[in-house]
Amino acid sequence: xxxxxxxxxxxxxxxxxxxxxxxxxxxxxxxxxxxxxxxxxxxxxxxxxxxxxxxxxxxxxxxxxxxxxxxxxxxxxxxxxxxxxxxxxxxxxxxxxxxxxxxxxxxxxxxxxxxxxxxxxxxxxxxxxxxxxxxxxxxxxxxxxxxxxxxxxxxxxxxxxxxxxxxxxxxxxxxxxxxxxxxxxxxxxxxxxxxxxxxxxxxxxxxxxxxxxxxxxxxxxxxxxxxxxxxxxxxxxxxxxxxxxxxxxxxxxxxxxxxxxxxxxxxxxxxxxxxxxxxxxxxxxxxxxxxxxxxxxxxxxxxxxxxxxxxxxxxxxxxxxxxxxxxxxxxxxxxxxxxxxxxxxxxxxxxxxxxxxxxxxxxxxxxxxxxxxxxxxxxxxxxxxxxxxxxxxxxxxxxxxxxxxxxxxxxxxxx
Amino acid sequence: xxxxxxxxxxxxxxxxxxxxxxxxxxxxxxxxxxxxxxxxxxxxxxxxxxxxxxxxxxxxxxxxxxxxxxxxxxxxxxxxxxxxxxxxxxxxxxxxxxxxxxxxxxxxxxxxxxxxxxxxxxxxxxxxxxxxxxxxxxxxxxxxxxxxxxxxxxxxxxxxxxxxxxxxxxxxxxxxxxxxxxxxxxxxxxxxxxxxxxxxxxxxxxxxxxxxxxxxxxxxxxxxxxxxxxxxxxxxxxxxxxxxxxxxxxxxxxxxxxxxxxxxxxxxxxxxxxxxxxxxxxxxxxxxxxxxxxxxxxxxxxxxxxxxxxxxxxxxxxxxxxxxxxxxxxxxxxxxxxxxxxxxxxxxxxxxxxxxxxxxxxxxxxxxxxxxxxxxxxxxxxxxxxxxxxxxxxxxxxxxxxxxxxxxxxxxxxx
Numbered sequence: 001x002x003x004x005x006x007x008x009x010x011x012x013x014x015x016x017x018x019x020x021x022x023x024x025x026x027x028x029x030x031x032x033x034x035x036x037x038x039x040x041x042x043x044x045x046x047x048x049x050x051x052x053x054x055x056x057x058x059x060x061x062x063x064x065x066x067x068x069x070x071x072x073x074x075x076x077x078x079x080x081x082x083x084x085x086x087x088x089x090x091x092x093x094x095x096x097x098x099x100x101x102x103x104x105x106x107x108x109x110x111x112x113x114x115x116x117x118x119x120x121x122x123x124x125x126x127x128x129x130x131x132x133x134x135x136x137x138x139x140x141x142x143x144x145x146x147x148x149x150x151x152x153x154x155x156x157x158x159x160x161x162x163x164x165x166x167x168x169x170x171x172x173x174x175x176x177x178x179x180x181x182x183x184x185x186x187x188x189x190x191x192x193x194x195x196x197x198x199x200x201x202x203x204x205x206x207x208x209x210x211x212x213x214x215x216x217x218x219x220x221x222x223x224x225x226x227x228x229x230x231x232x233x234x235x236x237x238x239x240x241x242x243x244x245x246x247x248x249x250x251x252x253x254x255x256x257x258x259x260x261x262x263x264x265x266x267x268x269x270x271x272x273x274x275x276x277x278x279x280x281x282x283x284x285x286x287x288x289x290x291x292x293x294x295x296x297x298x299x300x301x302x303x304x305x306x307x308x309x310x311x312x313x314x315x316x317x318x319x320x321x322x323x324x325x326x327x328x329x330x331x332x333x334x335x336x337x338x339x340x341x342x343x344x345x346x347x348x349x350x351x352x353x354x355x356x357x358x359x360x361x362x363x364x365x366x367x368x369x370x371x372x373x374x375x376x377x378x379x380x381x382x383x384x385x386x387x388x389x390x391x392x393x394x395x396x397x398x399x400x401x402x403x404x405x406x407x408x409x410x411x412x413x414x415x
Numbered sequence: 416x417x418x419x420x421x422x423x424x425x426x427x428x429x430x431x432x433x434x435x436x437x438x439x440x441x442x443x444x445x446x447x448x449x450x451x452x453x454x455x456x457x458x459x460x461x462x463x464x465x466x467x468x469x470x471x472x473x474x475x476x477x478x479x480x481x482x483x484x485x486x487x488x489x490x491x492x493x494x495x496x497x498x499x500x501x502x503x504x505x506x507x508x509x510x511x512x513x514x515x516x517x518x519x520x521x522x523x524x525x526x527x528x529x530x531x532x533x534x535x536x537x538x539x540x541x542x543x544x545x546x547x548x549x550x551x552x553x554x555x556x557x558x559x560x561x562x563x564x565x566x567x568x569x570x571x572x573x574x575x576x577x578x579x580x581x582x583x584x585x586x587x588x589x590x591x592x593x594x595x596x597x598x599x600x601x602x603x604x605x606x607x608x609x610x611x612x613x614x615x616x617x618x619x620x621x622x623x624x625x626x627x628x629x630x631x632x633x634x635x636x637x638x639x640x641x642x643x644x645x646x647x648x649x650x651x652x653x654x655x656x657x658x659x660x661x662x663x664x665x666x667x668x669x670x671x672x673x674x675x676x677x678x679x680x681x682x683x684x685x686x687x688x689x690x691x692x693x694x695x696x697x698x699x700x701x702x703x704x705x706x707x708x709x710x711x712x713x714x715x716x717x718x719x720x721x722x723x724x725x726x727x728x729x730x731x732x733x734x735x736x737x738x739x740x741x742x743x744x745x746x747x748x749x750x751x752x753x754x755x756x757x758x759x760x761x762x763x764x765x766x767x768x769x770x771x772x773x774x775x776x777x778x779x780x781x782x783x784x785x786x787x788x789x790x791x792x793x794x795x796x797x798x799x800x801x802x803x804x805x806x807x808x809x810x811x812x813x814x815x816x817x818x819x820x821x822x823x824x825x826x827x828x829x830x
Contacts, residue, residue, distance in 0.1 A: 027559075028558070030557060129703060135546055138546075138725065140721075142445060142720045142721050143443070143717050143720070144442075270682065283443075283713075284713040284714065284716060285707060285713070286714060288544060288706065289704070289706045291703065292700060292703035292704065293700065298699040299701060303700070305557045305558070306553070306556060306558070308557070309556045309557040310556075
């Protein structure tokens with residue numbers, strides 16, 4: 001049987017997750033992992049741990065040769081990258097949950113792992129407690145992945161669930177999410193979909209071997225969702241979820257982050273509150289679905305701990321797919337969406353659609369459901385940032401594709 | 416980066432899954448795995464593969480030193496064990512999908528792995544395409560698992576789904592399942608819950624470190640479910656699923672296989688047809704849910720292939736929990752069930768219950784919903800093998816526990 005390595009952990013950050021890890025490590029009495037130093041910023045806070053564990057100087061950990069594992073759990077992604085880089089170069093392996101840092105420095109982190117021979121693990125960076133990265137790396141190693149989509153941001157899912165179920169305003173729901181420690185310190189990261197985009201760019205690298213910079217991912221968040229969209233959802237017995245999607249076609253890869261109407265047919269329909277859910281579609285295994293808590297101190301800490309444990313067995317990501325996938329072109333697919341605007345004429349807006357299912361007008365409010373190019377959506381959003389755009393369910397498309405008047409007109413005009 | 420081992424595979428069995436693996440290996444162009452020999456029993460069948468690949472003599476594979484991996488996919492569990500044992504002793508690693516063989520010879524297989532230093536992997540033996548064993552071994556290594564329950568037999572789930580949705584008779588649904596290759600060659604293995612029990616004993620070993628011999632697992636299948644149970648399910652908007660459950664209390668471990676009424680609150684409610692679903696509950700990560708295809712050539716083959724791929728990286732199960740868990744006592748818990756009988760008096764049967772929620776009589780048919788000891792149920796089933804016993808949902812218990820007449824009477828009698 002493999003011998004386990006003793007891990008002496010230097011921990012950066014003692015917020016919600018850092019404290020969670022400290023507690024979880026104590027509760028689980030892990031045989032080969034021990035926190036020897038904790039580096040924090042704020043000198044005034046009482047951390048409720050032995051004083052000699054705390055330091056305010058990162059070098060006290062980075063220069064300590066007895067520390068062979070750095071666990072990085074701070075907010076600031078640039079400072080985080082500096083710490084991770086220095087740790088790897090100092091011959092320490094690293095566990096981090098900082099998706100922003102990983103997504104922004106993915107290539108650097110790859111070469112740092114290669115050049116130093118040290119391992120960097122970050123299961124907690126995507127879907128907290130769900131072991132999705134490990135499964136993409138190991139289990140889907142051999143199968144051919146065609147699609148991955150999911151609810152990968154806990155706080156927006158919590159906000160959307162509360163809003164839909166209890167008619168809470170966006171602000172009220174967000175406040176509760178923050179009080180519960182589900183929301184990032186900067187809520188914009190969550191609600192505008194930045195956090196989901198960061199995670200999707202990481203997932204895409206492990207799923208398809210195609211890393212996509214977050215800024216290259218078409219992305220719109222939940223900030224423009226109003227009672228109009230909630231009402232439309234209730235009318236159709238749908239829910240609203242912020243989805244991250246990436247799927248392969250013969251032409252290439254389409255990936256984006258967008259709020260979506262989800263119907264009862266989808267496994268994601270029942271993924272509520274702070275839970276995350278990820279659906280994969282592969283050639284051989286077909287559809288698989290994973291769900292679990294996507295935020296919170298202990299669920300996130302448990303993912304961090306399982307990385308720590310894997311390191312005690314010298315586990316590391318092999319990034320097996322990067323060579324096959326890195327050149328897959330990104331495709332501007334045509335997708336079915338609901339688009340709502342207050343300040344664009346119907347004629348102008350409808351010209352942007354490849355195909356229209358339905359048009360609804362009330363006062364100056366206009367919403368169109370139809371097929372539209374991804375690029376077109378995001379061109380509109382640049383000039384009209386308050387537009388609400390939501391992906392529509394497949395079932396809706398199937399039903400509405402069957403002979404609407406507008407279809408007949410198109411057919412006639414072709415004669 | 417780790418160097419991968421080249422695997423020369425001797426394959427035993429070329430049925431549904433064996434052929435599936437052959438196709439999947441060809442389709443996925445695996446870089447380091449190749450089938451060099453296939454051993455089959457029936458000399459008359461045309462296998463549609465190169466003649467020189469086929470042999471009818473197992474020793475041609477077992478004595479071939481160029482074969483470093485044996486993949487065992489035959490039906491006969493005793494013959495399978497003989498092959499696996501000889502393969503390990505011959506210094507070959509082994510991948511198998513034979514849950515019956517593993518469950519019946521678990522301890523032997525452990526010592527064989529230890530003494531030979533060879534690895535034995537069997538992800539496909541539980542829930543086909545769902546990577547549940549790998550996750551229990553690796554990912555839940557550090558977390559504390561309290562409960563695992565799920566739909567772990569594809570063909571019974573297919574039968575129950577078709578019966579409930581289309582009012583098909585049990586026989587009709589079973590025939591279709593067999594035609595589709597979802598059912599074991601011996602349907603009794605599926606419908607009487609033997610297959611689920613075999614899987615549960617394997618899962619329990621990897622989840623809690625407590626291996627339970629299949630014959631020690633309380634088990635009842637779906638063979639006694641009639642239109643009466645289907646009607647009761649429809650009345651309550653429930654579905655019927657054959658569930659395997661294992662959960663820890665302070666006293667010990669309770670584990671059993673039993674058809675269960677499942678309500679919309681459960682993640683398992685939407686797991687239909689041949690899909691399997693497994694729900695875990697841990698101290699830190701809380702509830703997690705996995706679902707995927709639980710039967711079928713390609714899904715099963717894809718799990719086998721992912722084991723093959725893991726072996727090329729020298730992966731092996733560490734059975735980390737066996738030392739902590741092996742002495743956990745098995746507990747005879749009190750559980751809420753629906754029990755239907757035609758030939759027992761109400762007074763006699765109701766005496767067996769710790770607490771009764773409702774009693775229904777129609778002609779000579781009697782069903783009682785209440786709390787009853789596991790042991791009592793299975794004592795009844797020994798003498799009345801045609802009784803239908805179904806586990807009841809938590810929500811039902813919560814609702815009915817709130818002040819029924821019978822409760823008041825009990826309270827009065829205590830005065």
